[in-house]
Amino acid sequence: MxxxxxxxxxxxxxxxxxxxxxxxxxxxxxxxxxxxxxxxVPQGQGAVIVVPMLDKDTVLLVREYAAGVHRYELGLVKGRIDAGETPLQAADRELKEEAGYGARSLTLLRTLTLVPTYMGHQTYVVLARDLYPERLPGDEPEPLDVVPWRLDALHELILREDFSEGRSIAALFIAREWLKGARDADG
Missing domain, CATH: 2.40.50 (OB fold (Dihydrolipoamide Acetyltransferase, E2P))
Structure with a gap:
């Protein structure tokens, strides 16, 4: 209705x-x-969350300090979209700053909202493929651990205590299904 x-x-x-x-x-x-x-009211251009695929089966996660829960947390690369940037440009920059990789292929999969009944903030889910090593200085106080994780082991990842951020969980499942659909379309 x-x-x-x-x-x-x-x-x-x-x-x-x-x-x-x-x-x-x-x-x-x-x-x-x-x-x-x-x-x-949202401030700025929104944010990006990046699903960086090291190969067709392996995503790269980062481990960083999470002040909200006062622990080190595994998650996807993410960050704010700076003034003048597109979501794809922000995704590539954040990937270089946080994981030390650039991407030759960036695909905007969709947007996510956090609390749409109360906030207008949007996060753009970006799939990054065909990665190559490149590091940019970021704003993190210490280097982030980069952790490869197989997509076929998401069922194990989502049960870990140190992997709890909802956007990361949602983005991984969205990307997995998108990639599965792309593979099915290729035959």
Missing amino acids: SRALPTIHGVTRRTESDGRVVEELDLEFGNGERRRYHRV
Whole structure:
């Protein structure tokens, strides 16, 4: 069932003490109900999460310190899209900074949202193939461990305590299915 979007009667913006911009929307739904919703306004261009394929069966993960859970966490290469960059350019830069590889082939698979009922932030899932060694200086305080992982062992990876980030989990399954479809199409 398709519904008409609610009517926005007004938007009020405020900046929180932590720098986030929050909007309050005065909404009227199709049934006449009115509500006030709050949403965090995205800052910047969004982010990328990169699925770097070392070969057709092996993805590269990175291990880095995760302050939110105060431990070292395995995950995919990820980062913010800088001003003037496309998602593919940001993915290639982040890959060079975090994993020490560039990619000759970059494919935008889709976008992911984190909390779409409250935030407009989007993360672009990028598949990186045909890798070659190249390192750029990054903003990490220490070198990241690069860990190869076979796609056919995702069932083991998702059960690890040090692999918990939802975007990494989702991006790996999306890429695995996309790659499977590409292989099936090739015969």
